[in-house]
Amino acid sequence: MPKQASSITTLLSSLSALAEANPSRPARAPLRIHFPGSPSPTTVSTPGTPLSKDAAALPPSYSISATALSNITLPNCDLSPVSSHHDSSSGSSSAGGHSRRGSEASNAAGQIPHYLVICLDLDPPFPSFPVLAPILHCLEADLRLETEELDADEGYVYLTADEVAGGSEGIRHSRQERRTKPVVGYMGPKPPGVSSPHRYVFLCWEQPGGVDGQKVREVLGLDGGGEGEEEGEDVGMTKRVRFDQEGFEKNLGLGEVVAGNYFVC
Template sequence: MPSNDSVKIALALIERDKSKILGLKVGTHTNVQPGTFIPKADAQSPPALTFGPLSPEATYMVVALDIDAPFPSFGVLGPILHWIQPDLKATPVDGPPSSPQQYSLSSTTPFVANYIGPAPPPGSGPHRYVFFLYEQPPSFEGHRFAPPNGQKLSNGRRIRYSLDEWEEEARLERVLAVNYFKSN
């Protein structure tokens, strides 16, 4: 199993500091809290992301993993990569004046790994789908890591995915925010 200390650190982060919870809107499920159960049919499209405070001048990246594949008690194939979207830009979202400024995150550039929705095997319990937000290094060039010509990333390149190795390869620093939902 690949080393994924980053996953453990990020999940511990949101247990200690609720301000580090990445905003997720998954299908019709808004304001998803860590561990919320979402039916897989509702999560087949990439979630909308929000977080604050962010810098509108910076660029961000999201990485999503299924950390319970193929079974929560037997993770021999996991984690499985579900999404890498670079070049996210922050746009202010209107909210209550007393609340910290929130930003929606979106990108018009190609993915590094296309989003795939939850698909645990029959008989498996719910899996945790974890979303990690990073500030993207200015020197990051997504096309260097993406499949050629906008092709979808193969399943073989998704299994036993090491977030630790990706952080090193992409030169990512500490995770800014994280959240997860469960699905089966």
């Protein structure tokens, strides 16, 4: 099996240190994972949160801590976690009570980067014998910061893919908008029944210049997919199992991980 990428090892170490820093309070990871779920949605804020297969079955969306974006100036948006004011004149709010204020970050001036998020199962088929690790469970590119949907109390900003014109294609994330397809469609957790819990880790990077969804597809050799295919159907298990994460990062020129998190199932 491929050696575990240093980015994963570093992220897990940092999340562990975060939890140890204040053991009396649940740690909050810089990346939150939002699952639509049934009968109610589930948000993974604390690293290592246990989830059932059903709770993590549908494609998630993400929000990132403002503290992880300290090198970015967001136009017309107050990112202070303690701020409680918002644009009451609009009267709009996002699902779950998140306040909407400011304006969407524009990439036109090149100030606001796009982001890439990947999910990997680190423990297949068994944590004690992970010969299939890691398995690629999803990969989304061209995500942008949606500063209209800042959670003022928690200090997180949503990441969102561009909306599909006309809403006739794409997928629905947990926030119910019609969005462009991911590079690799989401596959829910499916650990063997006799296995102890697996770790499903999510990592987020800024996309380097010249990297977009199409470039990621080229690197993964996914250019053969035709129009009209279902989400992720062109990405079989052979491309997901024993995913070369280290080589993937090198070929795309990815830098340090901006934010990450994981759950267990």
